[in-house]
Amino acid sequence: MIFKGTRSRKRTGRTLRMRDRVLPHLISTATVLGAVLIFRALILRAEQWPRIKAQFFNLDVIIEVFPKVLHGFGINMSVWGIALVVIAVWALVLAILRSLTGPWFAPLKVFSIVYIDLLRGLPSLLLVLLFGFGMPALQIPGLPKSSLFWGAIAMISSYSAYAAEVYRSGMDSVHDGQRAAAKALGLNQGQTLRYAILPQAIRNVFPSLLNLAVALQKDVALLSVLGIRDAVREAQIYTARTFNYSTLIAAAALFLAATIPLARLTDYVTKKDRERRLQRTT
Amino acid sequence: MHKIEIENLTKYFGDKLVLDNIDLKVREHEVVCLIGASGSGKSTLLRCVNDLVPFDSGIVKINGLSIHSPEFPVRDLYKRVGIVFQAYNLFPTMTVLDNITLAPRKVHQIKKEESEAYAYELLALFGLECFANSYPEQLSGGQQQRVAIIRAMATRPEILLLDEVTAALDPELIGDVLSVIKSLKKQGMTMLIVTHEMGFARDVADRICFLDGGRILEEAPPAKLLSEPENPRTRQFLQRIIEAGRL
Ligand SMILES: Nc1ncnc2c1ncn2[C@@H]1O[C@H](COP(=O)(O)OP(=O)(O)OP(=O)(O)O)[C@@H](O)[C@H]1O
Numbered sequence A: 001m002i003f004k005g006t007r008s009r010k011r012t013g014r015t016l017r018m019r020d021r022v023l024p025h026l027i028s029t030a031t032v033l034g035a036v037l038i039f040r041a042l043i044l045r046a047e048q049w050p051r052i053k054a055q056f057f058n059l060d061v062i063i064e065v066f067p068k069v070l071h072g073f074g075i076n077m078s079v080w081g082i083a084l085v086v087i088a089v090w091a092l093v094l095a096i097l098r099s100l101t102g103p104w105f106a107p108l109k110v111f112s113i114v115y116i117d118l119l120r121g122l123p124s125l126l127l128v129l130l131f132g133f134g135m136p137a138l139q140i141p142g143l144p145k146s147s148l149f150w151g152a153i154a155m156i157s158s159y160s161a162y163a164a165e166v167y168r169s170g171m172d173s174v175h176d177g178q179r180a181a182a183k184a185l186g187l188n189q190g191q192t193l194r195y196a197i198l199p200q201a202i203r204n205v206f207p208s209l210l211n212l213a214v215a216l217q218k219d220v221a222l223l224s225v226l227g228i229r230d231a232v233r234e235a236q237i238y239t240a241r242t243f244n245y246s247t248l249i250a251a252a253a254l255f256l257a258a259t260i261p262l263a264r265l266t267d268y269v270t271k272k273d274r275e276r277r278l279q280r281t282t
Numbered sequence B: 001m002h003k004i005e006i007e008n009l010t011k012y013f014g015d016k017l018v019l020d021n022i023d024l025k026v027r028e029h030e031v032v033c034l035i036g037a038s039g040s041g042k043s044t045l046l047r048c049v050n051d052l053v054p055f056d057s058g059i060v061k062i063n064g065l066s067i068h069s070p071e072f073p074v075r076d077l078y079k080r081v082g083i084v085f086q087a088y089n090l091f092p093t094m095t096v097l098d099n100i101t102l103a104p105r106k107v108h109q110i111k112k113e114e115s116e117a118y119a120y121e122l123l124a125l126f127g128l129e130c131f132a133n134s135y136p137e138q139l140s141g142g143q144q145q146r147v148a149i150i151r152a153m154a155t156r157p158e159i160l161l162l163d164e165v166t167a168a169l170d171p172e173l174i175g176d177v178l179s180v181i182k183s184l185k186k187q188g189m190t191m192l193i194v195t196h197e198m199g200f201a202r203d204v205a206d207r208i209c210f211l212d213g214g215r216i217l218e219e220a221p222p223a224k225l226l227s228e229p230e231n232p233r234t235r236q237f238l239q240r241i242i243e244a245g246r247l
């Protein structure tokens, strides 16, 4: 039998038989489904299952603590949202400082290099502990004493170093001819960045930046080590009291609900970006 | 009067001598073509004229004044001398219109309406007015190159430098760009042109310079240089071009 769908013909350039089109999907779906069912049967039949279920998937517990975990998750997401904006700007500043040429800008350039080297080389957890506990303990007048504030600063500092490097790779990827054209038009260094280099650089690295945003979205949970009552902390408090881990599962579900859509968006943006580049070269 | 005067220009890239004591003068309204093998220093010479690359010794004068003299205002150089590159180098994140008006507005502080009016005038002249709000990627190579020429002309320069502006184009698109350049010649534009199109050089040039190893080996009107070159290396170069079917 010949399949006459115009869509398939357009995509493949030739007519596919129904069997060739559908069979692979059927087989793979059946395989996955079978594996899941077998796995499920094994789990349900295991003698430990009731205990596991009570410990990890206890619905009553989840419902009881969910409002608190959700509230904590709100803190996670607000920190994430604010950090994202600050990082986007601060990292760009760092990348620009690093790209500057000329003796006047040398100190700024060195600052940027040292900053990036230091903060990229240290574990985020260490930075969070150092800032979150250390800065409030200093009791410096005029500076905030909230460990949430300083924890967020630690995350921002650390991620900015990565994001700055991403921006820099984007700036490096802009063709030299663009700089030559800008110079030939009489643009100064700042105008060249503003009109020629940065718009292209940011467009080129936008997918990579989104990837960093996904990573940050879950890493904000590090702030729980400071005692901040975020989703993880709330879940942990309950766990410590009752030895029931269901609330951690609830927190996990919330994080997944946030990160997976963003990851899909990143995929989509990456795909669009690749299509755009392909179009340009052909 | 001389628009461009290049005197004893020498340039090294590292240890490599790229331009060796070049002397070249271009009068007002004159069109001079630079020809020569790949790597002979044509692009570098062009870029020295508007200070895109630094050189080691010698002088480049525009309108009789050294481009490095303190009296020569830097902005003036880029206003008076426009350059067009082989790879167009339009800014891809900007529309055609913004590409053209960027320098007039941001560098030379000309009002938006005024610079846009002039941009439309130039676009219309080259038959591109319907692309004003397109992005460069949406244009063909020939159209992009014509936009690049318009961009270089948007500051009303007195001198245009053109670096192999047709080298990246399909043969059927070359004609449009070349006819634009010919019309610029009719308007009296002073031009220094690097080209591999010998037929075009013969049509448009008042003089042709043959560059080899960073030196100008021969300099003559097209009829003479292309038909009866004196220097054996020029003859050899033209012979190879003829063999490649490009003359
Ligand atoms: N940025 C650079 N750094 C080092 N060497 C360079 C640089 N640019 C050019 N050169 C060298 O200078 C010489 C002249 O280069 P140039 O681009 O001026 O040649 P060209 O005559 O324009 O050649 P083509 O016809 O291939 O464009 C070449 O040998 C090249 O390798």
Ligand SMILES: [Mg+2]
Residues within 6 Å of the ligand: B042, B043, B044, B163, B164
């Ligand atoms: Mg060249």
